[in-house]
Amino acid sequence: MRQLLAKPLFFNRRIVFYLIILLSLQCVIAYGALLVFDSLPSSLTDMPDDHVVFRESQRGTVNLIRKQIDENKDKPLQEVVNELQPYFGYPIKVLSAKTPLPHSIKKELEQLDFAYDGDKEVVYMDLNNGNILQLGPILMRDILESNTMSLSVFLIIWALFSAIVFFILIYFAFSAVWKDLVHIRQTAEQLGQGNLKARTHNVKGWLFKPLANVLNNMGTHIEHLVSTNQTISHAMAHELRTPLARMRFELSMLEESDNEQEKRQLQKGISDDINELETLINASLSYFKMHQNNIELNYTTVSLKQLGEKICQSLELFKPQGFELACNCQDARASVDINLVETIVKNLLLNAFKYAAHKAVLNISKQENRVIFEIDDDGAGIPFDAREKIFMPFARLDTSRTRSTGGYGLGLAYVKLMAEFHGGKAFVVTSPLGGARFVVSLKSGDE
Structure with missing residues (x-):
């Protein structure tokens, strides 16, 4: 029970940790994006330059001050400025036209009669009477030039909303994937605990x-x-x-x-x-x-006819008296493991000698990339419901074995196992002779 409670707690802590990391990354990304966007040319962003925006925002103020000065030409300039000062939230100063100014500011004054100095946040007015009027420094609200607290609040708010949206999208996008992973993990745990019937049936996503x-x-x-x-x-x-x-x-x-x-x-x-x-x-x-161990196959290209005749001749001494063994082999060549093939065929023929009545036939043929071995006999045959069982170790149809009958029910198990190692299979059907036909299909190594 404690483990079940500990898993959700650990999961929640991990989610909180990931959320904090995501918020931090979002803040860094947001600040970097602002810096990059601000540094791009206006032709690319389709937004006017900050310098032009701030300068044009003061055009009305400049014209009103100029108009006020023109209407009070009979008064000293400084007196007019002093009368205007209470109406502005920044200082207004009268400067001499000979006051040293940056080249760009002088050029702007010549063209527009007023200029904006973005570094000092000051507006200059050329009064055309040997004087220049300085307005500012003017306080401008720029997110990149705000104090640390303001910028941090903005970034946190932006990152929070971004993270919430991101989490919602991630949830709907990956909730199915997460469920698939949970089902796979549960199945793996059940298999590890010994429940060998556990299977994963609820995975629907293409990824897992x-x-x-x-x-x-x-x-x-x-x-x-x-x-x-x-x-x-x-x-x-x-x-x-x-x-x-x-x-x-x-x-x-x-x-x-x-x-x-x-x-x-x-x-x-x-x-x-x-x-x-x-x-x-x-x-x-x-x-x-x-x-338990894989057999390393030693493929050799041989004549199937010669191989079949050789196997039949080697078993002549083991045939019961009066027993007939026929060998019908296709005159073709194939690449097989000779030792493995001989063991398979000899096991099946010796089995036929024991259970056939009078005759057994060995057929060997090649079909595309497969070599087919068929051993027919005229014995009692194999019941249909026992055709899978006889390939199991220690399985015998006759349960009354004694020392005289011999055998442990491993011969056919060997045959099936060796056939599978050779990339093939073994099975039994009804023979045209009336008994059993054992069929072994092996993969040819020359294809």
Whole structure:
């Protein structure tokens, strides 16, 4: 419960922190934008120059003062200025025409009879009588020349409104993305806690939907691996019970027997059971090793016809008496891992020798970039509902296996696993001979 409360609190603190950072950045950006905008030429911004604006704003005042002076020519200039001074919020001074002024100010006086000095914020009037009237300094409100407090308040207000609008836009733009991330995180947490059935089904955005699909596929794959490993573990435990039970029975009989010949038979049975256990353990370890590690394929271009005939000849000694093995192979060349292919085909043919009645046929052909191996037999066939099960480790249709029948149900599991390593697949269908047809499709390395 504390963790659930701590997450929103931490989230709120992070939001406040981000908001403060955003406000600070907005203030810096706003001030920089004002400086840059103010420095741009008026031809670009379509705004008059500050100097011209301030000067023209005083034109009416200048004309009124000039008119007042002209109407009171009989009075001394200083007396007229003193009478006007109370009406203005800035000082008015009379200067000599010889007062040194900047060149730009003199030029402006010659052209307009009045000029504005932006540096001193002063207006000069040429009275054309040897005197110049100085108006100012005049207080002008410029945001860039305001005091620090005023500028700071402006920037904060501007940044606050900007941040609010920005957050609203971000919320509507990324709320769906945030929800997708929350669903993905929850699924990942559930998978990490052992709930292998957890999946992400609510991700709709194009940005994270591929990630959700990858996570779902990973969860499915992990669930399959765990389920397979559990099945293998249970099956292996069942396989171990059979020879162990026989050994326990044989040991009990050995203790009670007084017949030397019977004792030797029981001792031989115990030795055979030990060998069977060792064989089972080694076969299981080999399967697990192959299941967990990738096999590095060694592609070699071979003739499919020669490869098929070679495999069939190598199994002549293993055929039951009177059994017929036919080899129909296409005269084509393909790039395959020879060792892997031979292991796959030999496993299937030996399986056919065990379960077929009288005949088995090996067909090898090349179709586009695939090499197809088909092994037909005239046995009892495989029931439809068992065609997936027989490729599972330790799976057998006949559950009454003894030492005489042999096998642990790993042969077809090997075949499927090796086919998948070779970029292919293995499955079983009904054979034209009436029994089973095992089909292995492998990817050719020359395409």
